[in-house]
Amino acid sequence: xxxxxxxxxxxxxxxxxxxxxxxxxxxxxxxxxxxxxxxxxxxxxxxxxxxxxxxxxxxxxxxxxxxxxxxxxxxxxxxxxxxxxxxxxxxxxxxxxxxxxxxxxxxxxxxxxxxxxxxxxxxxxxxxxxxxxxxxxxxxxxxxxxxxxxxxxxxxxxxxxxxxxxxxxxxxxxxxxxxxxxxxxxxxxxxxxxxxxxxxxxxxxxxxxxxxxxxxxxxxxxxxxxxxxxxxxxxxxxxxxxxxx
Amino acid sequence: xxxxxxxxxxxxxxxxxxxxxxxxxxxxxxxxxxxxxxxxxxxxxxxxxxxxxxxxxxxxxxxxxxxxxxxxxxxxxxxxxxxxxxxxxxxxxxxxxxxxxxxxxxxxxxxxxxxxxxxxxxxxxxxxxxxxxxxxxxxxxxxxxxxxxxxxxxxxxxxxxxxxxxxxxxxxxxxxxxxxxxxxxxxxxxxxxxxxxxxxxxxxxxxxxxxxxxxxxxxxxxxxxxxxxxxxxxxxxxxxxxxxx
Numbered sequence: 474x475x476x477x478x479x480x481x482x483x484x485x486x487x488x489x490x491x492x493x494x495x496x497x498x499x500x501x502x503x504x505x506x507x508x509x510x511x512x513x514x515x516x517x518x519x520x521x522x523x524x525x526x527x528x529x530x531x532x533x534x535x536x537x538x539x540x541x542x543x544x545x546x547x548x549x550x551x552x553x554x555x556x557x558x559x560x561x562x563x564x565x566x567x568x569x570x571x572x573x574x575x576x577x578x579x580x581x582x583x584x585x586x587x588x589x590x591x592x593x594x595x596x597x598x599x600x601x602x603x604x605x606x607x608x609x610x611x612x613x614x615x616x617x618x619x620x621x622x623x624x625x626x627x628x629x630x631x632x633x634x635x636x637x638x639x640x641x642x643x644x645x646x647x648x649x650x651x652x653x654x655x656x657x658x659x660x661x662x663x664x665x666x667x668x669x670x671x672x673x674x675x676x677x678x679x680x681x682x683x684x685x686x687x688x689x690x691x692x693x694x695x696x697x698x699x700x701x702x703x704x705x706x707x708x709x710x711x712x713x714x715x716x717x718x
Numbered sequence: 719x720x721x722x723x724x725x726x727x728x729x730x731x732x733x734x735x736x737x738x739x740x741x742x743x744x745x746x747x748x749x750x751x752x753x754x755x756x757x758x759x760x761x762x763x764x765x766x767x768x769x770x771x772x773x774x775x776x777x778x779x780x781x782x783x784x785x786x787x788x789x790x791x792x793x794x795x796x797x798x799x800x801x802x803x804x805x806x807x808x809x810x811x812x813x814x815x816x817x818x819x820x821x822x823x824x825x826x827x828x829x830x831x832x833x834x835x836x837x838x839x840x841x842x843x844x845x846x847x848x849x850x851x852x853x854x855x856x857x858x859x860x861x862x863x864x865x866x867x868x869x870x871x872x873x874x875x876x877x878x879x880x881x882x883x884x885x886x887x888x889x890x891x892x893x894x895x896x897x898x899x900x901x902x903x904x905x906x907x908x909x910x911x912x913x914x915x916x917x918x919x920x921x922x923x924x925x926x927x928x929x930x931x932x933x934x935x936x937x938x939x940x941x942x943x944x945x946x947x948x949x950x951x952x953x954x955x956x957x958x959x960x961x962x963x
Contacts, residue, residue, distance in 0.1 A: 553900070605863060613898075613900075614875050614877075614898040614899070615898065615899050615900040617875070618850065618874045618875055618899070621874065622874070629863045629866065629867070629876075630859050630862070630863055630875070630876040631874075631875040631876070632859075635898065636881060653858075653859040653860065653880065654859070654860050654863070655798070655858075655860040
């Protein structure tokens, strides 16, 4: 499926100027990273959990945790603050209800310390030659900066939820990103491992690329998109093969 | 005044985590660049102006052009849109009242094609090792991205007016930048060639560094700050000498 780097980009890539990336799951392995960081913080305090189950439980609170902002029931708060609330919700299920606020904050910083999948850095470096690149993530700016430093993501700008002051899949997140680059929606492509994100992007006129991430949550990840997309690839490197001009 | 790169940062740099940069004048030479681009667009159309006087006249409209947004008289509009309005205001003085809208847009893009002063790239590369770096400019995100690509500015994020939806020296521009990095104001330092910018930053609790840019507008540039500052340097390289940890 992949083409040599020197090949012309596929016709359907015509006119694309910017690539927007989902980050959690699509570019970074949150499950392994959160499990590892939780163990590093909690094991010395005498806790012995199923660390991956802990990461999964935390992530399960992700979509419902943003819903009050999307519905307007609460004003915008950064994902760091919502991650802390989601954590507080799951503490009792893991016998962690007595951990201090300071330990809760340390745990929340786990989301700033996630590692990219192996193909990401080289793929983004190649895509950067021909396209503007930005994360369009629900993660806040400081979180995106920490992940970018750790993994050497070559972003042109940090777009996404904090700029839009709302959360994906609300239309304003995609629209604000498009407007920040002074482009038309059809000149921008959302790249994500999750069909819900791509569906919303397409509804707002963006083009879409599905990136398969079977390792995100083995057994639960989407192996192929459930919605029509412009591209479907197994890695960011393959996306670069397909899009290189 | 400069120290070897391996020296310890000065005591007053203690606790600084992020450096915020003014861009027009402080990092890039808008006067030469706008004059050059205006000549490139208008000379083939048969116009022969004093190109530097044209650049100066355009820039003279800069502060008053943002005032309606600051006062609340008009909603936020990106600097590109304001640059176009400012241009339209000066066209008659240069006998340019008949140029087309398309030429006006081409001229406005001159502000996306400015070159950095010689010391900037190397200085920022060194500072990036120890500090988060971001522009806190009145320029919009797309404009900042174009200048960053052209001059290889290694930004962690594009902060400033478009994120805050207001213009410096309004407090929210500095505060929004500080909050985006999850820092305290005293952990951030505003670096600029203009005392008005540094005064407002200091009033909002940020630390300040004056960068002398005598070539910005010869005869009119500040050779030293008119307000108290934490650092004063002749270049970004000198700032890196002083701040390197």
